[in-house]
Amino acid sequence: MDQFHQQNPNITVKLISAPFQSLQQQTISQAATGTLPDVVGLDGAWVNPLYKQGALLNLSDAMKSANYDPKDLASQVGYSGSTYMIPVVNFVYPLFTNDAILAKAGISKPPTTWSEFEADAKKISQSGSAKGWVVPLSTANPNGVQNDILSWAWASGGSMLKNGQPNLTGNPDVTGAVNLVNDLIQAKAVLPGADGLQETAKVENFINGRVGMMIDSLAHITTITKGNPNLKFSVSAQPVKDGYTGKPGILTASWGIGISAKSKHAADAWKLVQFLMSQSVNSKLSTLANGFPGNSTSTPDFTGSDPHFKQAFAIYQKSTPVNEFVGLPAADQLMTDFLNEFQKVAAGQESTSTMLANVQAAWKQQF
């Protein structure tokens, strides 16, 4: 920020933060009353409602009037041909494994396929007090659906959509992902009480050696090494469906940026966006956050960074970043619908095919 102030002495940037749990509710309320900050940090799940509210500035227009060439932007999120959010930093979700726990269970290297993963998770759960895997499925934060269920399908080249419409019924990849997670729950190979766990439970239990494996954001490396400096762990690509040989997908969450439609300083706001997306700044910014740059010409700066970070970048380069929920209407509601039905499957009240049919019907209403 100081650097930006030096380059643009006439623009003052005030940083405003908010509790994460309420960030979305606050952003939507602020948008409804026109009190959104000029430049807003965005999660892919909120872009759609904010766009519908007319709260976001059309960034394609802003780029045009600033004569900005968007060729360096790795991705853009928008509607009807215009951009409304630019991903600044991308966070990938690799598989984290606790080396000591895996060794104790007689596992020499992290699993690479679904069946290896399933077998390893069961082995770990039988070999000691730790459980194989942690899957947070609390409805207070339905993110588990994208991070811990559908990510399995995406990693194996699957999709939950077809021509922009939900495509769940009879979808082999999604069915396989649901069955995989459910099998592990039934086999008691996951941390108990999954229905009450939130995303924070992953890192907490991983640090404390209560689970052997987790699918989690690379951004958490710092939290892990700070929380338990002695922990030896590895990162690897999320295991793929047995026999899948195509290019693997890797779950990616983006921290994006947009401009308020009511901003009185739209041009200045754009300057800030441009600054954040410029090659060197974007590179520094993403390294600081343990993420990967949204500017495709930037490379992360590995000097002095955690070795896992470099490994993860290698995985990232070999994979396609995916997150099909970004930009969908009411993404949180879609995940909540999915979760509610999945909990029934886990409780043995419903078959996977009934579940997917029900979710499909619920999703159709949102599209």
Add this chain to the structure above:
Amino acid sequence: MTTLSARAVGSTRTAGSRRAARRRMTARVGLYAGLTVGAIFAGFPVLWMLSSSFKSNAHIFAYPPKLLDSSFSFAPYVAVFSDPVEIGYFVNSYVVALSVTAVTLVVALLTAYVFSRFEFPLKRIINVVIIGVQAVPPITLLIPYFGIMVTLGLYNTYLGLILTYVVFTLPYAVIMMTAYFDSLPREVDEAAKVDGASSQAILWRILVPISIPGMVSVGLYTFMISWNEYLFALTLTQTDNRRTVPVGIQLLMGQNNYLWNQVMAMSILGSIPVLVLFLIFQRYFIGGLAAGAVKS
């Protein structure tokens, strides 16, 4: 015959008093046993909170759980105290909660005085409105309320928060104060009226001085509601220089991990003002509620 019966009476009395003493003893033991069970129910979670606030984050989930473990340190408290932003949350909370208490008290006194001592046509309807608004789930009002605050230019100001909490605390404050005034004999102010005192003089010079216990109850209740409120404090503020303690606590609970020990430490620190106020005023507090509650 007489001596015999007298002796008989005497012996039954001693046996009776012994039995009574034993019964009193059992009752006492039973009472303390009951009190201890109750104290565990009430106090154990708070004790655990205290213990967690001294642990390191990694040890909070250690199994088997221990009340005191090797990671005991004051670091979480030091972290809270050494952060000027977090100190600022406390300052904001004090500014807001004390102002709300003062404003609510004055406004509630005026209204309660009217409800207790005046008869006028719209009294009944207004009374229903004041009690009825307590039935409104605050969360449902969030969006329109937010809009009103922005329109009035009160977004992210102390005044906006203060007004909001006055609205929340006023209905119950009016109800309690009205009940308290009702419990005071009317003769007191009637006599003053005869002596030519104005109605304002009656309120401030006669009723208020003898209503201190009632005002303490209302004040403590008001202070506590405004000190602890979270949802509106979050929605109506935007910058750290206006945020209150509950929002500050929530800020410690991040997306990826909770700073459990600091959350606990800040909760303990945040609850101390309320506890101290209660301990100082508890006699008045209970007395104030008593007068308002029981009407003989």
Add this chain to the structure above:
Amino acid sequence: MTTSLSVRRHDQRQRASAPRHHHHALIQQLEPYLLISPTMLVIVGLMVVPIVIVIGYSLMDNVVTNPNPKFVGLANYTAILSEPGFWGAAVNTLFFTVGSVVVHMVIGMVFAMMLNSKSMARVPRAIFRAIYILPWIFTASVVAVLWRLLLDPSGVINYILISLGMVHEAVPWLATPSTALLAVTVINIWSGYPFFMISLLAGLQGVPSDLYEAARVDGAGFFRQFANVTLPALKPILYSMALLDLLWTTQQFTLIWATTGGGPLGMTEMLSTFTYKLAFNAYQFSMAATSAVLVLGASLIVAVFYVRNQRREA
């Protein structure tokens, strides 16, 4: 005697002065309105107006996310009333609320009577009173975090229960469909009973002790004294506290949201969380407003009873 006398004198005076100071009488008539105007100003401006706006929302097809909402009459109401999720939430709210209020009342009563016991010295009484009040001083989100820690499968409560042999393996209380509703109700009971207790304690101290003396002379034991003296004396407070608690507990949101978020399997979905999800998960602000208005309507029924009770007492 004195009362009636002073009243008569006061009446005479007023009658005598009324014709001479006509404008004075007018001021006197307006005075109550003047004095309650601050209260009315904030309540109308910041409560009644938003309520009216919310009612307006509930009659539109969608608001906030839709720049040009259309009037749809009662369509939202029929839609929401035919939704099973709404009724499920209503049933859970009823269980949660009634369970909390009843147990608040019982625990509040027992604790208040213990604290009021004559056979306790001053210092232990003050200590116990301070301990019993503790749950009341924490904000709901902190209570939620604390109990998540306590009820965690590897938390202290499971540890104690396993050590005592009461359960065989750790139970994730908040994540098990059959126990979650009970668990959040217990948490709410814990955090809400002190206010009941304090009010009842205040009530007990206002009961004249000669009533107990008289009952004891009549040979009444503990339970008869309780039924014939204590309970009748406390009835008005019990009644009004129960109604207020009913209103407050129905509105409980933060506690549920921060512990279970309404899950698992919707077992702890309350009307408050249901409404919140409609607004901030599904962005259906009109439906959320409709659900809110329905809750408001139900709450107003309780409020009417409350007002009636207040009037009867006065």
